[in-house]
Amino acid sequence: MFEMLNTILKNLFSGPVTRPYPAQRREPFASTRGQIKSVIENCIFCMRCQAACPANCIVVDRKEQTWSVDPYRCIVCGMCVEVCPTEAIIMNRHYRDPVKHREPIVKHQEGPIPKINPKAKGIN
Amino acid sequence: MSLVALSRKKSPWLLHFETGGCNGCAIEVWACLTPVYDVERFGMVNTGNPKHADVLIVTGCVNARSGRVLRNLYSQMPEPKVVIAVGVCACTGGIFHDSYNLAPGADRAIPVDIYIPNCAARPEAIIDSVLHAVDLLEEKGRSYDARRS
Amino acid sequence: MIGKTVIPFGPQHAVFPEPFHWRLVMEEERVLDAIPGIGYMHRGIEQLATRMEFAKTLFLAERVCGICSFMHALAYAESLEKLMDVEVPPRAKYLRTIWAELARLQSHLLWIGLAADAFGFESLFMQAWRVREYVMDMVEFTEGGRVMTSSVTIGGVRRDLHEEAIEFLLENLDKLEVGFEEVYQVFTEDPLIKHRTVGVGILSKEDSIRLGAVGPTLRGSGVAQDMRMLGYAAYGELEFQPVVEDSCDSYARMVVRLKECFQSINLIRQAIKKLPDGDVLVKVRGKPEGEVVTRIEQPRGELLYYIKANGTKSLERFRIRTPTLSNLPPLMHMIKGACLADVPVITLSIDTCIACTER
């Protein structure tokens, strides 16, 4: 009749299992996919991330030298990070914070497009 | 602070509605209610009755049929009320934004106050947003009380 | 004198986490007929896939269902590999097996919690979800996401397991086994749970085949059928037997799921022990052409993918038959003759997943 009682008593005396979240933040695991960040200085506007995004949330404008993402459509699959030849998009471990108004993130690059030799990474 | 305002702050009740979508965010909302994340620490209770609820948590993408249910639930909730859209599907439709059966975002059906991005939303982000919602509820409650008196 | 009454049950009901509707034709407390109603969560994935590039469809397939997302990605990747004649490296096959079993564990533990909640056993619900967090930690540590893992890709897997991750897995598996043992004991010994499930929702062996039941519903009726026996991923090289129970009721289906948790823990340990070295990803070129049927054992049962491709960048037909869709006719059969109070328990006993069903 009281099979659960043992477990309940054990839980009662073994201390809380709850993570005291806002008071104590647990460091995310090393491989956690949290959010994508753009390092716009490295961007060569090759458009590969735009082509690889399954949710069509990245828009790259070569003429205006802007790179924009709609973070409220991004599904954090990491495809853009994988195909980027110059490490202009990196994966951050921390999740994106909740907001009251959603706006796309637009990054503008100043000066000429850098001539970075694309590393042999991802698909040719 | 009046007693009503205090009780709003100390014990907001949650109503969770899954509008459609993949369930991923919905299980993260349940994970928030269970021992490891436990939002009940903040006095929050998950209720099934919209007339008891202060905070509406919407997960998943809204289609025509569930949009009708969602509006129905929203209109039954007492003032002041806060709506949280959890996950990219509830924010903009996410990967399904192009589908024939969906509206891009829950805000096409009801006004949304807080958006949580990510697919699926992490429990920590849900706790954050619920705590934001408490502040927002207090703010909204003040203007609601001022309007009424 | 009470005649027949039609009771609408759902779509919003405290026991069902998802919108699911029953039209119950009742005579006093007995259900005479039951018609399921779905259609609240339809997203049109099958059509969307024909407008997307095939490589991106992987992420769409993953989002058919949040609970068994890994299984859908696996089924899609396996189908396209068959179409494009890709041989996956052995290490990737083992990693897929490990992750698939982790997905099965978390899904079964989720169901165990919900089932306990349906019996009104709140503390057991909390305990099951507490144990489940060990699995979620393992999933996040090794795959990078709690729910949407995005770790499978066409031609292999996207990330590798290093030494530290394997240690973490083994350590957490031990903790999980200890915690799960307690839940298992309560489930199998508690008279209250037996009272709610034994003899409720009978589905005989003949009926289960005739009505097309799959997964634990089929195995709970004494049919030893498990799609893992087909030997996809690395299942062909691991030792296991399908879990079968003969009592044909809700209790049998519950025990099948509980025992499958132990089986999954065992399979992960076996796979870690046998894990070969080498690459985890081969490059895939070209476009798929032809048609293929892939069957995979999901936590809820057999999943069927039919894919037809014509050499263009998007697929011609993408058909998903999810286990819950197959389990609906057996469920209708089980509910006939049951009491109204048993309807939620019987409905939960097939582990409904409406997100899968409506795609």
Place this chain on the structure above:
Amino acid sequence: MLAGVKEITKDDLLEEVQKLAGENWRLISITGTDTGSGIDLIYHFDQELTLLNLRFQIDYGETIPSITPYYFCAFVPENELKDFLGVEVTNLPVDYQHLFIISELTPVKIPLLRKAAGDDAGEVKPE
């Protein structure tokens, strides 16, 4: 490419299915594909992990007989065929009238027919 395919005609369907039902095969599902010149139907059966596919083609708007007398569970995929491809099925015991998964508010009525995938699939506003 597809293993275990048996080409049949529409008239043979009930006879073949009756034979399979007698041999205790389990119906897995029915798949319909719009090929551009008609609809290609595949009935998937399973026995002891062996797959058998019965296959035949029909024209648009042609009706098929329901196999529910032998496999009651066929009403689920047959209702799906009605929903997604507009195939009419005769003698359905549980008929959802094209509203099984597609709801009455869905703007695209028969989504998997090729002509539906083009222009009118777009943004939907709830009501």
